[in-house]
Amino acid sequence: xxxxxxxxxxxxxxxxxxxxxxxxxxxxxxxxxxxxxxxxxxxxxxxxxxxxxxxxxxxxxxxxxxxxxxxxxxxxxxxxxxxxxxxxxxxxxxxxxxxxxxxxxxxxxxxxxx
Amino acid sequence: xxxxxxxxxxxxxxxxxxxxxxxxxxxxxxxxxxxxxxxxxxxxxxxxxxxxxxxxxxxxxxxxxxxxxxxxxxxxxxxxxxxxxxxxxxxxxxxxxxxxxxxxxxxxxxxxxxx
Numbered sequence: 001x002x003x004x005x006x007x008x009x010x011x012x013x014x015x016x017x018x019x020x021x022x023x024x025x026x027x028x029x030x031x032x033x034x035x036x037x038x039x040x041x042x043x044x045x046x047x048x049x050x051x052x053x054x055x056x057x058x059x060x061x062x063x064x065x066x067x068x069x070x071x072x073x074x075x076x077x078x079x080x081x082x083x084x085x086x087x088x089x090x091x092x093x094x095x096x097x098x099x100x101x102x103x104x105x106x107x108x109x110x111x112x113x114x
Numbered sequence: 115x116x117x118x119x120x121x122x123x124x125x126x127x128x129x130x131x132x133x134x135x136x137x138x139x140x141x142x143x144x145x146x147x148x149x150x151x152x153x154x155x156x157x158x159x160x161x162x163x164x165x166x167x168x169x170x171x172x173x174x175x176x177x178x179x180x181x182x183x184x185x186x187x188x189x190x191x192x193x194x195x196x197x198x199x200x201x202x203x204x205x206x207x208x209x210x211x212x213x214x215x216x217x218x219x220x221x222x223x224x225x226x227x228x229x
Contacts, residue, residue: 004157031215040123042221043158043203050215058216059115090157097215101146101207105157 002027006091006106013081014114021076021109023091029104031097032074033058034066036087037108043090049074050097081113116141116208120220127194128228135223137204138186146207147180147187148217153200161202162189194227201225 004025013019025032033048035058045058049068063085065077074093078085091106117140127133139147145166150158164171164178164187171178175194180187191198204220 035219040221042120043219045216045218048216092157097207097217098209101148101215101217102160102163103148103150103158103217105150105159107155107157 002104004091004093004104004106006089006109008109009107010110012112012114015082016080019078019081019111021078021089021091021111023074023076023106024072025074025093025104026072027093027095027104028071029093029095030071031094032068033092033103034064034074034076035090035092036060037090038087046076046089048097081111083113085111086113087111115216116144116206116218118204118206118218118220120204120223122223123221124224124226126226126228129194129196131194133191133194133198133225133227135189135202135204135225136186137188137206137220138184139206139218140185141206141208141210142182142185143210144206144208146217147178148205148207149176149178149189150203150205150219151200152203152222158201158203191225194225196227196229199225199227 034046035043047066049055089109092103148163152158177190
């Protein structure tokens with residue numbers, strides 16, 4: 001089944017403790033992206049990747065890191081999480097952001113930073 | 115970059131009535147306008163999209179209209195059903211310069227359909 005898989009689904013952590021949210025897609029998609037969803041603010045893009053080894057900042061990249069060493073994986077790293085990073089996070093992928101833009105979203109990761 | 119405004123933020127309708135959600139965008143170079151539906155506890159899913167060379171597109175009970183001159187597009191849902199209750203997001207994709215290929219989302223509309 002074609003899908004975007006995020007893990008974990010729920011995560012509670014404390015300020016400053018490094019964490020990684022994994023994202024994997026099995027559709028051979030070139031484009032992958034991370035969004036955060038906050039009440040009243042909609043979906044804001046954190047980082048995106050047009051292809052392997054190509055990543056770029058979105059609208060809210062501060063406090064996050066990403067890597068794209070393989071086509072299928074696009075982990076989101078919080079080196080030193082802070083309470084303002086408490087949010088619902090979505091990974092998404094598409095075949096090609098320029099010509100085949102349909103985004104497939106994962107089920108989300110609800111992160112709480114205490 | 116692109117700025118997408120979406121209204122209303124909440125919308126309640128009676129089952130069987132129509133619902134309309136409106137979005138405006140700022141970048142005249144935007145050329146692709148999708149709509150996503152997010153059900154409770156799930157990720158958004160694409161329900162319909164339209165390109166800038168088309169004025170209207172329909173898929174059963176949902177339709178999207180685009181006015182390039184005014185830079186706005188709308189989602190129309192007819193004969194609403196309780197299962198249409200969800201958060202709906204509009205988005206615009208620009209092909210301009212450094213924002214090439216990026217998708218910008220509106221803030222979402224919580225649609226509630228009452229039986």
